[in-house]
Amino acid sequence: MRGLKGKTAIVTGAGSGIGRAIALRLAAEGVTVGVFDINEAGAGDTVKAIEAADGKAVAVACDITDYAAVTAAVKSFESSTGAGTDILVNNAGWDTPMPFLKTEEAFWKKVTAINWFGPLHMTHAVAQGMAARKSGRVVNIASDAGRVGSTGEVVYSGCKGATIAFAKALAREVARSNVTVNTVCPGPTDTPAMDAFVGTGEQGQKIRDAMVRGVPLGRIGVPDDYPGLVAFLASDDAAFITGQTISVSGGLSMHG
Numbered sequence: 129m130r131g132l133k134g135k136t137a138i139v140t141g142a143g144s145g146i147g148r149a150i151a152l153r154l155a156a157e158g159v160t161v162g163v164f165d166i167n168e169a170g171a172g173d174t175v176k177a178i179e180a181a182d183g184k185a186v187a188v189a190c191d192i193t194d195y196a197a198v199t200a201a202v203k204s205f206e207s208s209t210g211a212g213t214d215i216l217v218n219n220a221g222w223d224t225p226m227p228f229l230k231t232e233e234a235f236w237k238k239v240t241a242i243n244w245f246g247p248l249h250m251t252h253a254v255a256q257g258m259a260a261r262k263s264g265r266v267v268n269i270a271s272d273a274g275r276v277g278s279t280g281e282v283v284y285s286g287c288k289g290a291t292i293a294f295a296k297a298l299a300r301e302v303a304r305s306n307v308t309v310n311t312v313c314p315g316p317t318d319t320p321a322m323d324a325f326v327g328t329g330e331q332g333q334k335i336r337d338a339m340v341r342g343v344p345l346g347r348i349g350v351p352d353d354y355p356g357l358v359a360f361l362a363s364d365d366a367a368f369i370t371g372q373t374i375s376v377s378g379g380l381s382m383h384g
């Protein structure tokens with residue numbers, strides 16, 4: 129894709145699932161990737177996989193819920209590359225299914241800290257440099273849950289909806305600084321998060337089968353369904369696209 133070679137990117141939650149697939153693809157496009165994750169072992173494995181494919185990556189331990197830790201981690205990545213960050217992919221996320229009326233405040237705070245404050249912290253820490261340099265790309269990984277809602281994921285859906293609206297408002301603020309902000313919405317996807325969500329036994333399989341029945345293209349997602357769009361949005365080919373929300377979910381939700 130045009131304009132990616134030699135750039136630097138931070139991908140949060142790149143130690144697993146969708147984030148790892150995005151990190152591998154950006155590295156294959158010639159981008160030096162900061163593999164940000166609270167799970168150091170997972171981040172290390174992603175870096176090894178990138179290096180095995182002759183790519184460049186740095187593992188950075190970072191809890192995105194902690195603003196001071198985020199600013200220190202961004203500083204450390206930028207001093208290791210010797211450059212500002214060109215691309216930020218806000219991918220890290222977490223949830224566990226529970227009916228809203230059975231949830232408690234501590235759970236709301238955890239879901240909100242990761243899925244809502246996390247992208248705020250990361251974007252605030254990274255986009256200031258982008259605006260000053262008059263160049264940057266922010267891509268959020270939200271969810272179709274943020275567009276159409278998801279039973280058992282009420283607070284998470286709220287955070288993902290907030291992320292979508294946040295991207296649109298920020299896109300307006302930073303457009304004249306040549307920074308674009310777009311959001312990709314996966315549907316149900318086969319990752320470790322999905323295993324934790326539905327379980328792996330017979331009951332888990334039943335839930336997966338029901339999910340597949342709801343997808344026009346007849347399957348749930350895999351991590352490799354997303355990196356192409358993320359790389360495109362980060363590339364020069366997407367220079368005139370900002371504030372957009374795009375679902376990658378096999379037609380599960382369709383938006384005009």
Ligand SMILES: NC(=O)c1ccc[n+]([C@@H]2O[C@H](COP(=O)([O-])OP(=O)(O)OC[C@H]3O[C@@H](n4cnc5c(N)ncnc54)[C@H](O)[C@@H]3O)[C@@H](O)[C@H]2O)c1
Pocket residue numbers: 140141142143144145146147164165166167170190191192193218219220221222242246269270271272313314315316317318319320321322
């Ligand atoms: N898997 C799905 O069905 C699905 C569907 C829609 C949207 N999404 C979204 O896609 C993104 C990636 O999900 P996934 O399925 O690959 O999940 P995953 O659990 O496989 O990976 C998430 C990664 O985020 C990291 N992480 C969690 N909390 C963190 C924190 N506080 N600081 C830094 N890193 C943290 C985890 O360690 C993990 O490596 C998430 O934003 C998720 O909400 C996933």
